[in-house]
Amino acid sequence: MKRGTRRIETQLAVIGTGIAGFAASIFALQRGLDVAQFGHSGAMAYTTGYLDLLGVHDQRVRTDPWAALDDLRRDEPHHPMSGLGNQTIRTAFDGFTDALGEMGIGYTRAGERNLSGLLPNGIAKPTLSVPDTMLAGITALETGARTLVIDFDGLQGFSAKAFEVNFAERWPALRSARLTFPGMENRQVFPEVLARSLETRATQDALAEAIRPLLNGAEYVGLPAILGMHAPDAVLARMQEAIGVKLFEIPTIPPAVPGIRLRECFERAFPEMGAKLEPQLKVANVEFGVSGATLYLHGPMEDLQVEASAVLLATGRFLSGGLRSDQHRLSETLLDLPIRQPEGRQEWFRREYLDPRGHPVNRLGVEVDSTFRPIGPDGDPVHEKLFAAGAILAHQDWARQRCGAGLAIATAYSATEAATAALG
Amino acid sequence: MNAMAKRIHEADVLVIGGGATGSGVMRDLALRGITCLLIDRKDLNAGASGGNHGLLHSGGRYAAADAETAAECMREGEILKRLAPECIDDCGGVFVAVEGDDVDFAARFPEHCRVAGIPCEPLTAAEAREREPALPEGIIAAYAVPDATIDPFRVVLENVGHAERQNDSRYLPHTEVEAFEIVDGTVISAQCRDRRSGDPIEIRARQFINASGAWAEKVARLAGCKDVSLLYSKGTLLISNTRVTNGVVNRLRLPDDGDILVPGGTVSLLGTSSVTVEDPDGVAPTIPEVDRILAEGAAMLPVLNETRFVRAFSGVRPLLKSAGSEADGRKANRGFALFDHEDQGLTNFATVAGGKFTTFRLMAEKAGDLVAQRLGNAEPCKTNVEPLPSGDALRWTEPGAAARDWFKRSDPTDMILCECEMVARSAVDTILQDAPGAEDHMSLKAIALRSRIGKGACQGAFCSMRVTSYLYDRGVYDSPDGLRLMREFVQERYKGVRPVLWGAQMPQAELAEILHCGLAGMDLAADEDGGTGK
Structure with missing residues (x-):
């Protein structure tokens, strides 16, 4: 059988299917561009579901992310967020969470202070926006409310006991219990399977019935993040009503439901919004010509050739395949964009894993100009219509700075703004 | 108190x-x-004892320089093969010289082996490659010896x-x-x-x-x-993600860096360097050592250039001082x-x-x-005749053993805690119950020492969190101390991971940091107590 080639045209080709890529597509659509998005990454399943803006600066946890951003501009002028004003960042952040809400996953709007997002080991992290399904947990911790956290037989890496023991000093009214998930006796269970199972009314009722006798005066109940996949807010409301107390989710170790929800939500909504989305296709090659770029992709059945007027690169770092290395050199995988090379491999990582300064390799990446166009060693753009956003950018350490979502969303916002302008 | x-x-x-x-x-x-x-x-x-390649020497490596030690290795190796077969993979070994190696040294090797009592069978290049397909074309000499591997x-x-x-x-x-x-x-x-x-x-x-x-x-x-x-001789080794050769492959030359590749169950170990150090405490593999070992090893086995390494580690050989040994630990007895x-x-x-x-x-x-x-005890030594028994709680250190056991049990409630090495809850349970030291407080680190937990490709990114959760569930941990022990464990693993971070291990390292910092907040917790883990 002869292998065919499908040709499509688009104004903006977004490469990458993480938060930055999806945010870029959302903003580009809002700006009226014709958008096509490609990627192959499953890294979304590694998120907690929390959207951080800036939680740590100068090696300290910050409660006011906006003041922290002011300090970031002063201390790290090359940080990708440093070139953007707080108002722009807020507009971008709210634009993204509003879009999520419209697509069916409610998130809190960006406030003035960071929230203490609960983590599975019984600790908290600074974050700015949380799924509506996780909000009650933050209130419960803040008020020290009588709370019951539940885990399930056969669910790995989530121990309600660990959650209770580690929060004990700060949250004495916290208790833990273990249940067998309805219909899943004597087996290993996975969050994704539990979440899909909880979309049915029968499972919701059975679980609520199992929880009710354990309440013993608890005002809140915490569960691992399993409250449905496609309509978590509706599942939350139903379950709260059935149990009679406030309910919240706690992130789990990956692959975790909050990230899978986001990915499936985008994949469901984007075609309706008019974007061409190929979430399982890897871009094999990009060639730039006078009027734009040609992208080459190899699908399972046919090849795809995309003529794009502009390209936005949001391919992430090593985990998502945007960057790679051999024994001696770091490189950008798709276009071999210049990456600053340190003196040798000993300069990539520090000697101590948890050195609060973070590892230098995390701050290496694609260098861009003020309009998020990758630049060469001479400081000039590699191409007039090539833009980059998200974790692939140099001069940031999103995991340590707790700024992953902020970085992805804000740079995607500004990069699409620049791309729109460039497309006239 | x-x-x-x-x-x-x-x-x-x-x-x-x-x-x-x-x-x-x-x-x-x-x-x-x-x-x-x-x-x-x-x-x-x-x-x-934990910082070596697990090579049960035939003695071939010492045959040229120290016939007495070589003969001792040969005799002891045979005793252990007979009495502790559960701990040993009698995989055999080859000594190979490649282009550029000393032809005369290679030619004298059989005679050195004969003197030390080590069986040594000459192989043609084709025979050597049949035994070890990873060997390159340009072999100038090859011999088979009764090397084996032992799980230390x-x-x-x-x-x-x-x-x-x-x-x-x-x-x-x-x-x-x-x-x-x-x-x-x-x-x-x-x-x-x-x-x-x-x-x-x-x-x-x-x-x-x-x-x-x-x-x-x-x-x-x-x-x-x-x-x-004593003279302290630091040796560094690299561990690959998969088993590279069937048996032990030695470079046929006087011992130098990167000239032995030893299989260990489902992985291989490449080494060993020899650097005299002042103090036996606090040794760790360095990036220049790793690069040199790999370059030397690849001269013998080019496939090592494409091999994925997941960790390096160092041990200190306690050598008895003798004339001329100060400058070069390899000359020591x-x-x-x-x-x-x-x-x-x-x-x-x-x-x-x-x-x-x-x-x-x-x-x-x-x-x-x-x-x-x-x-005044007249009983004779029995370890040369009495087989070493095989304890149920002690068989989890061999790469691949836990996976075989789990498949055989096929118990749907027995969950895998470490996916890279397929270590199940049941394995951890037996260790908690019966392994030496079990009456003591068992930590993640102590369990990892008694199993393969944390030793696979993810180097503890997931299993550190899963096992810690499980230890809380079991009540082994009942305070925030469990999180401190998890932090110490991954910090310790990292010392061996850092020198081999490139290629396929970069995504692993990035994922590990996302989990350890983003989800487990280890960097911030380290901050709270001054990062000393005290």
Whole structure:
């Protein structure tokens, strides 16, 4: 059988299917561009579901992310967020969470202070926006409310006991219990399977019935993040009503439901919004010509050739395949964009894993100009219509700075703004 | 709380050092009916016994330079193959010379082997590549020898387990000797400290054996003995993600960096460097060492250039000082010595030092003979005839063993805690219940030492969190201390991971950091308590 080639045209080709890529597509659509998005990454399943803006600066946890951003501009002028004003960042952040809400996953709007997002080991992290399904947990911790956290037989890496023991000093009214998930006796269970199972009314009722006798005066109940996949807010409301107390989710170790929800939500909504989305296709090659770029992709059945007027690169770092290395050199995988090379491999990582300064390799990446166009060693753009956003950018350490979502969303916002302008 | 409450233990013999030799002495004596207390300042195999490639030497590597050690390796290797087959993969080995290697050295190899009593079969290049397809075209000489591999963790766990089943012999981890109480040439007790709690411990015994490996000189000096003089030779090894060769592959030349590749179950170990260091404490592999070992290894096996390495580690060989050994540890005697310390004015203290993993049983036998004679015990050594049994709680250190067991059990409720190495809850349960040290507080690190947890491609990113959760569930952990122990574990693993971070390990490292910092907040927790883990 002869292998065919499908040709499509688009104004903006977004490469990458993480938060930055999806945010870029959302903003580009809002700006009226014709958008096509490609990627192959499953890294979304590694998120907690929390959207951080800036939680740590100068090696300290910050409660006011906006003041922290002011300090970031002063201390790290090359940080990708440093070139953007707080108002722009807020507009971008709210634009993204509003879009999520419209697509069916409610998130809190960006406030003035960071929230203490609960983590599975019984600790908290600074974050700015949380799924509506996780909000009650933050209130419960803040008020020290009588709370019951539940885990399930056969669910790995989530121990309600660990959650209770580690929060004990700060949250004495916290208790833990273990249940067998309805219909899943004597087996290993996975969050994704539990979440899909909880979309049915029968499972919701059975679980609520199992929880009710354990309440013993608890005002809140915490569960691992399993409250449905496609309509978590509706599942939350139903379950709260059935149990009679406030309910919240706690992130789990990956692959975790909050990230899978986001990915499936985008994949469901984007075609309706008019974007061409190929979430399982890897871009094999990009060639730039006078009027734009040609992208080459190899699908399972046919090849795809995309003529794009502009390209936005949001391919992430090593985990998502945007960057790679051999024994001696770091490189950008798709276009071999210049990456600053340190003196040798000993300069990539520090000697101590948890050195609060973070590892230098995390701050290496694609260098861009003020309009998020990758630049060469001479400081000039590699191409007039090539833009980059998200974790692939140099001069940031999103995991340590707790700024992953902020970085992805804000740079995607500004990069699409620049791309729109460039497309006239 | 009474901080000064001193714990007191008594035994016939105190054995200091939980490596191959110390555990071997413990078993040797227990089989003669003598009760031992074995202590280690850390845990089993914390020194060279856990920092080697697990090569059960045929002796071929030493045949040219040290026929005596070579012959000793050959004899001991055969005894262990017969008596501890569960711990050994009798995979055979080849010595190969590639283009550029010394042709004359290669030609003399069979004669050196003959002198040392090592069977040595010449192979054509084609035969060598048939045995080991990864070998390159340009082989100028090749010989087959009876090399094998041994699981050093399994052996030591079995030694301790077997001894504990003989009589009241016991093992105490994290117990460090600080001083000896000596009266009229007799050691009365060892004044020790529990390194975790800081509590003092007194151990009274009739005989004291110092088998502390690279720390033997320091421990001997605590007893006032100045006759033990060691050279510390740091060796670094790389661990690959998969098994590269069928058997052991040695470069046919005088020992140098990167010239042995040793299979270990489902992985391979490449080494070894030899760098003289001042202090046996705090050694860690470096990036230049790793690069040099890999470059040397790839000259022999080009496939190593494309091999994924998941970790490096270093051990310190305790070598007996001899003429010319100061400058080059490889010239030092690989033999061992038993110091009775009588010329140092002590009657019930002895040190056994030097040697090789392959010869640990013989070292233990010699030390056991001395102790038995001093105690008036006429029982002969039995470790040369009595098989080493296989304990149910001790079989989790071999790469691949946990996976085989899990598939065989096919119990849907038995969950895998470590996916890279397929270590299930049931394995952790048996370790918690029965492994040496189980009566003590078992941490993630202690379980990892007794299994393959944390040793696969993800290097502890997921399993550290899964096992920690499980230990909370089981009540083994009941305070935030469990999170501190998890942090210490991943920090320690990282020291070996860092030098091999490139290529396919970069995504792993990135994911690990996302989990450890983003989801487990380890960087911020380290901040809260000053990052010292105290």
